[in-house]
Amino acid sequence: MDKNFNYSSLKLGIIGGGQLGKIMSQKAKKMGFHVTILDPTFNCPAAQVSDKHIIGGFHDSVKLEQLVQETDVTTFELEHVDTSILKELYDAGHRIHPSPYVIELIQNKYEQKKLLDENGIPVPAYKDVESDEDLASFGFPVIQKTKRDGYDGKGVLMLKTAEDIPDAIKTESFIEELIDIDKELAVIVARNREGEVKSYPVVEMLFDDRVNICDSVMAPAKISKEIEEKALEICEKSIQVLKGVGIFGVELFLTKSGELLVNEIAPRPHNSGHYTEEACATSQFEQIIRAVTNLPLGSTKLISPAVMINLLGEEGYQGEPFIEGIHEALAIPELSFHFYGKTYTKPFRKMGHITVLDDDIDKALEKATQAKDMLKIKGSKRI
Numbered sequence: 074m075d076k077n078f079n080y081s082s083l084k085l086g087i088i089g090g091g092q093l094g095k096i097m098s099q100k101a102k103k104m105g106f107h108v109t110i111l112d113p114t115f116n117c118p119a120a121q122v123s124d125k126h127i128i129g130g131f132h133d134s135v136k137l138e139q140l141v142q143e144t145d146v147t148t149f150e151l152e153h154v155d156t157s158i159l160k161e162l163y164d165a166g167h168r169i170h171p172s173p174y175v176i177e178l179i180q181n182k183y184e185q186k187k188l189l190d191e192n193g194i195p196v197p198a199y200k201d202v203e204s205d206e207d208l209a210s211f212g213f214p215v216i217q218k219t220k221r222d223g224y225d226g227k228g229v230l231m232l233k234t235a236e237d238i239p240d241a242i243k244t245e246s247f248i249e250e251l252i253d254i255d256k257e258l259a260v261i262v263a264r265n266r267e268g269e270v271k272s273y274p275v276v277e278m279l280f281d282d283r284v285n286i287c288d289s290v291m292a293p294a295k296i297s298k299e300i301e302e303k304a305l306e307i308c309e310k311s312i313q314v315l316k317g318v319g320i321f322g323v324e325l326f327l328t329k330s331g332e333l334l335v336n337e338i339a340p341r342p343h344n345s346g347h348y349t350e351e352a353c354a355t356s357q358f359e360q361i362i363r364a365v366t367n368l369p370l371g372s373t374k375l376i377s378p379a380v381m382i383n384l385l386g387e388e389g390y391q392g393e394p395f396i397e398g399i400h401e402a403l404a405i406p407e408l409s410f411h412f413y414g415k416t417y418t419k420p421f422r423k424m425g426h427i428t429v430l431d432d433d434i435d436k437a438l439e440k441a442t443q444a445k446d447m448l449k450i451k452g453s454k455r456i
């Protein structure tokens with residue numbers, strides 16, 4: 074897309090129609106673009122706000138090709154996608170960003186880690202698992218991970234002792250040393266086709282211990298200037314190494330001894346970057362569109378400290394969702410409420426989120442926690 078391209082008729086294709094695709098689509102519509110979504114679910118969140126919905130799975134090569142052929146630029150809201158047809162189309166000159174080669178590399182967490190490690194990015198010690206003996210090579214406890222298809226903590230297992238070996242993951246996997254984590258940090262990094270890189274502030278992720286899902290995000294993280302600068306440098310270097318175009322969520326561990334290690338990279342908008350919509354000059358969802366359509370990247374400046382909390386489906390319910398406590402919660406000042414429009418809730422499903430701003434980050438956390446205690450996403454059926 075050169076400078077003479079007529080942006081007023083730009084057609085964007087998004088693979089995946091969940092909450093990330095929905096908000097990306099809303100930003101693309103704000104910029105006047107035409108949006109087509111590929112997703113298997115009728116009336117999925119992004120289909121509710123886009124121009125066209127191609128109903129098809131992420132491994133359906135006919136539908137993937139249709140999306141690419143019908144649009145000017147294709148991007149992703151998820152990485153679990155069949156890349157073979159996309160690689161052919163990319164090689165034939167279609168604009169697909171990040172490239173399917175980058176997506177393919179990221180799909181394999183072991184290969185991803187190896188590439189980062191070989192390029193001098195600090196990562197936890199790791200080892201390929203080819204036999205049960207390999208599982209024991211770092212001693213116990215140890216973390217075992219599937220190479221592919223893991224998300225929201227599924228595909229991550231702790232083997233406490235050698236006695237857990239019979240219950241180990243049976244698919245392709247690797248082990249990682251168990252890190253003594255002080256904080257889990259994340260940085261959203263944008264890179265456009267010219268190689269321009271911009272990163273957002275370092276944030277801190279807090280997890281729901283019951284299910285290992287990122288539950289809340291504090292922006293900025295409470296860390297020293299020195300750690301912050303080092304984290305930004307490591308994250309930007311990781312994306313330079315990948316040569317990815319788009320938006321990347323880089324997850325890091327800050328260890329109790331003050332070391333920074335990259336955990337993994339998501340090649341798309343990331344849950345830890347939701348806060349950017351209200352708290353930064355350019356949201357991650359607009360930034361990805363700028364990056365993949367060859368427009369200048371927007372400012373990543375933090376306008377206000379913010380806390381984001383995910384609204385997960387309540388335990389014990391499924392079915393059509395009902396929101397409890399919305400009147401009380403929305404009375405809290407500087408609170409922004411997001412509900413994704415999923416027609417079915419189940420325990421711990423990501424149904425929406427809130428972002429709360431405050432000049433004082435501790436007050437933002439306090440207000441967000443109050444709101445979270447009021448808001449309950451229940452379902453039409455008790456289970």
Ligand SMILES: Nc1ncnc2c1ncn2[C@@H]1O[C@H](COP(=O)(O)OP(=O)(O)OP(=O)(O)O)[C@@H](O)[C@H]1O
Binds near residue numbers: 216223227280285
């Ligand atoms: N080596 C490790 N040592 C200690 N804890 C770890 C290690 N690796 C992962 N974890 C814990 O498990 C969580 C999930 O791991 P990881 O990010 O690799 O999996 P995931 O399924 O891709 O998760 P998500 O989709 O939530 O990002 C981490 O956020 C961290 O809390």
Ligand SMILES: [Mg+2]
Binds near residue numbers: 324336337
């Ligand atoms: Mg993770």
